[in-house]
Amino acid sequence: MATREVGIGIVGYGLMGRAHSYAYTAAPRIRDLPVRPRLRLMSGRNAEAVSAAARAYGVEETTGDWRALVEHPGIDIVDVCTPPGTHAEIVAAAAATGKAVLCEKPLAASYDSALTAVDAVRRAGVPNAIGFNYRRLPAVSLMKRMIDEGRVGDVLLFRASFLSDEFLDPLIPFDWRFDRALGGTTISDLGAHLVDMALWMAGDIDDVSAQSSTFTTQRSQRAVDVDEASSALVRFASGAGGVFEMARTCARRPCDFWVEVNGTAGTLRFDYPRLNELLYGDAREDDDLYGMRVIRAEHDSHPYAAQWWPIGQGLGYDASFVNQAADLLERWPGGGWDPDLETGLRVQAVCEAMERSAADRRWVSVSEIAAETV
């Protein structure tokens, strides 16, 4: 067991505060790490609620002020688990005190704000990472590896959907997810994961054409200014084409996403409800084997799998966060963290291009977004 401690401070105690604190606790149990994470401090605006959460999550102390957490001398990594509209200010303050930063996705609620966060970590030169946790599932990581190995040939098409029913009921009261300035959009909240996987697996996106719908425009007597369901066509710099859909009004769809790549020599498909599997069709195989095979991404030869349970036991959502924490701690303190906030900014540019395209009803080039803010 490593003796050197790394002090962790978690800003926010909701779903992600729980997932991240769990991940730091579990990471040393699944991987031999050079440092020992110590959950020192958690911040939240409601003293009673944050204290109860900290007790449940195994965090030593709490504060009502995230600035006190950022400035605490015992904190090495500031882990940002609050709504997107709050991220940039917290990231910038953490970087200014020389702290490493892990920020939940999307990086911010707008491209401009995301750029502020990236400028701050660039200036400070601190290790920084964005929480695209799904990359760390064995099957998703294997999909990327197989694309890089040429197992589908050149990528021709990329398609991805992320469906949930969390906004379907019009009586759900207003909260930060319905407020664009705080929560960003459905495009950036759900879509950020898909866009990240697209850029990672198929390269840069040049242009987008999107449409958006908001079916319930008022909640708790407040105007909803985010999209509830959006879809987009995209063109990759490589010449590949793509289709995306992100929607939170899909009945009986809890958190269903899938990603598919069709290449000149094969197809790969990941479907989250069956997250330990990867579908693969190899066009170079004997025609007698025509179709898609199921790969069980649990073999010791697959990414992350050997660190976990014996083959056949399967992993879940939590493993993506544990793998994320372990990857970051393993590289501490040298940095070299991946994906970093620059990646978050590239994703944000594509999301913002989709938002603009839907608003203006026209194709929008991703470079248009970045060009305006230079």
Ligand SMILES: NC(=O)c1ccc[n+]([C@@H]2O[C@H](COP(=O)([O-])OP(=O)(O)OC[C@H]3O[C@@H](n4cnc5c(N)ncnc54)[C@H](O)[C@@H]3O)[C@@H](O)[C@H]2O)c1
């Ligand atoms: N990677 C993933 O799988 C995943 C899943 C869910 C959410 N997220 C992201 O994580 C971040 C947090 O999401 P969550 O689901 O944990 O949210 P949540 O609502 O469960 O928790 C939000 C936390 O932020 C605090 N907070 C600070 N300022 C706030 C404000 N002005 N309004 C409301 N809450 C405020 C809340 O008190 C709470 O502790 C978001 O960026 C979200 O997009 C990522």
